[in-house]
Amino acid sequence: MRKIPKQKRSREMVERLLEATAATLAERGLEDTTTNHIADTAGVSIGSLYQYFPDKEALLDALMERISDKISSSFREHATKLEYVNFDLKTVANYLILYGIDAIKTDPLAQEIINSWNSLPLEKLLDPLEKFFLSMAQPYFVHHYQDYPIQHLEGKLYVLINSTLFTVVRYLQSEPNTTMSERKLAHILSDMIVALLAPQP
Amino acid sequence: MRKIPKQKRSREMVERLLEATAATLAERGLEDTTTNHIADTAGVSIGSLYQYFPDKEALLDALMERISDKISSSFREHATKLEYVNFDLKTVANYLILYGIDAIKTDPLAQEIINSWNSLPLEKLLDPLEKFFLSMAQPYFVHHYQDYPIQHLEGKLYVLINSTLFTVVRYLQSEPNTTMSERKLAHILSDMIVALLAPQP
Amino acid sequence: MRKIPKQKRSREMVERLLEATAATLAERGLEDTTTNHIADTAGVSIGSLYQYFPDKEALLDALMERISDKISSSFREHATKLEYVNFDLKTVANYLILYGIDAIKTDPLAQEIINSWNSLPLEKLLDPLEKFFLSMAQPYFVHHYQDYPIQHLEGKLYVLINSTLFTVVRYLQSEPNTTMSERKLAHILSDMIVALLAPQP
Amino acid sequence: MRKIPKQKRSREMVERLLEATAATLAERGLEDTTTNHIADTAGVSIGSLYQYFPDKEALLDALMERISDKISSSFREHATKLEYVNFDLKTVANYLILYGIDAIKTDPLAQEIINSWNSLPLEKLLDPLEKFFLSMAQPYFVHHYQDYPIQHLEGKLYVLINSTLFTVVRYLQSEPNTTMSERKLAHILSDMIVALLAPQP
DNA sequence: CATGAATGAGTATTCATTCAT
């Protein structure tokens, strides 16, 4: 009976710290973010921070996972709302890529992550994201191409997801200098996805 | 007549420092690489290091560029030897990807770079590489598909190059845990390349 | 109730660090005084030093101010004990100058300051001292020469205070080589003071 | 026969180095002046610099002496042109002080010296200057007050010269914040000089 | 559990000076 409130408090604390980390990162940039800044922003003592996270790395790792979750559910929501199952692959892919680009450009934290991917534990963000997109893509395929060979599918999706994610990241990193438009990028990427997955029979 | 040996010396020093940087990086990992370590490894005083590079960042940047060059020429050589122009796209792509993977796995420095891409100025490596592959791909296309629409080509190559590079990098980062074989990865990637570039007419 | 001990601790720390600075300065000379030396001498970690002073300069500045305070109160005490208001200007000036010289020669820190005025933020010492002597002189004048024109007074005091301070400092710097006795110096200086301030009516 | 050109070259070199030091000091400020900067400015190798001056200190010392000489001759010239012997003490003192202030404010090097007197071997400048003013004042007194007691004179001049020099320096250091005008300062200082030296009989 | 004062290892960089050529 005592444990539940404790866990709740604990969860709230973790929450608070992660939000503080996100906020500090977005405001000051990774370079200028210290554990003490984070504790301050969270309105918590530095000692407490270390009660909940063994070290800075763990904090960053947890944040990346959390962001991964947010992105996932945001995508899921959107895709569901869109009733994506009813559209053809090209349309869905194109739409989701554009949505993703927009989401990143809107969020200062996402911005900072993209700019400091050097120095952030990006795997912690990408690994779950990879799994998520896999889990999202599979039902789609079950629906549209019932007899699609699953083993092949997994490998192809692995490749496509990473390809798309990184190309978008890199595009956004060097954006001001690039001539390609977002629309064109999305177009090519979704073409690529379709081309690899759904070759004309 | 006197100046040439000077320039030579200077070049040698730069060379030596870059090699020392590479070695230190490969041995101690980026985390534990200090400018003093590098100078030591180069058998040179720390003061000299700073005579040739304004700061640590410049050293790392230069190293990345140098590696990019090495990779480029290594690929070019290989591709030329292979007379790649005579082979179909699928074969060339597949071969070069496998060659690249092997090259990375053979080179401890490449290994370290892949593992610490966090913290390394990866753009300095990727930007030229991107250009290089573009320059390598274009003649191939001129030869094989004379009537290929060039504007599309550039965008597609941009996407494919980044997609391939990153997917390979990511594959190698998480390799021990992955079930996919290198051959399969290469296969899928080259499929993807062909699918996007050379749709069956 | 809890905060007072904290503030006390803080004050003690500042105290300790300033004393350590003074001691290190006196012992090793400014040239050879590092922040780490100071922290060591204070029996405190270098990190703590920087928790209380933003940088070395601030430490030195604070020390100068502190010394200025010490000198001021020492003078004030002495002058009060002496009931200087009851004596004529020449006597008071002469006495205080001799007292100052003696105080400096007795204090190894003062010695070091005089020898390394190069490299010390002397203004931080002189500005308040100037003000102090001004504040000390004015009541005296109000008392002795009620109808003394105040505006003139301020300018003259500014000149006299700086003149006296510096001449004494310079005298002490080059003392071993000088033939003039302290008494003579004090005599001339007090003569000068009287001559400028209190011309025979 | 060979030695004379050598000495000449040597002299020129010293000259050049001192001028380079002065220029570098004036342009970059003491803080940012390195021996290498100086050698560069002089158009001479750093090795040569050390052929003529054992270390940086010696260079600075020499510069201070040289400046002292310049100031002396500049004053002497001016005073002579003015036929100062024919004027009364107050006028001469007042004029020379104003001239000095102006000379300093006109010369960027003088400016820098005043601002970095911390860190410069000021004694090297002041000692000769003190002697110079002494030597300049004595004939004046011989002329005007033949029966002036010489021993007293020396002590008084010592005090007055230092007083005046420092008060002016300090005034110029804190000038922007001061309300007193240059004229007033000169006025008080010359009053002080007259008051101490030439009491109304 | 919370606090936050204290810790101290760790590091990039400067610059006066030397000495082989």
Next chain:
DNA sequence: AATGAATGAATACTCATTCAT
């Protein structure tokens, strides 16, 4: 005598982490 490449000691300051209260 001149050169200038090479030297390397020396130092201020940061920040993740601990632990006594």
